[in-house]
Amino acid sequence: xxxxxxxxxxxxxxxxxxxxxxxxxxxxxxxxxxxxxxxxxxxxxxxxxxxxxxxxxxxxxxxxxx
Numbered sequence: 001x002x003x004x005x006x007x008x009x010x011x012x013x014x015x016x017x018x019x020x021x022x023x024x025x026x027x028x029x030x031x032x033x034x035x036x037x038x039x040x041x042x043x044x045x046x047x048x049x050x051x052x053x054x055x056x057x058x059x060x061x062x063x064x065x066x
Contacts, residue, residue, distance in 0.1 A: 014051045021047040 009016065024044035031037040 014054050017047045017051040017054070021045075021051070 011019070021044040024040045024047065028037045028040035028044065031040070
């Protein structure tokens with residue numbers, strides 16, 4: 001059986017998602033209006049949503065169902 005490669009990340013998952021969203025928005029700003037730009041903006045929005053969901057899931061106020 002093959003062993004999985006482990007990667008030690010220097011940034012948190014939330015920070016990597018925020019950085020990716022910023023990168024995508026910067027890249028979209030350089031493009032003219034159109035399908036490619038909208039795709040990048042949608043991907044940036046998805047990364048931001050994922051960051052918010054991760055923050056919510058890891059919050060101390062979240063309790064398991066009874």
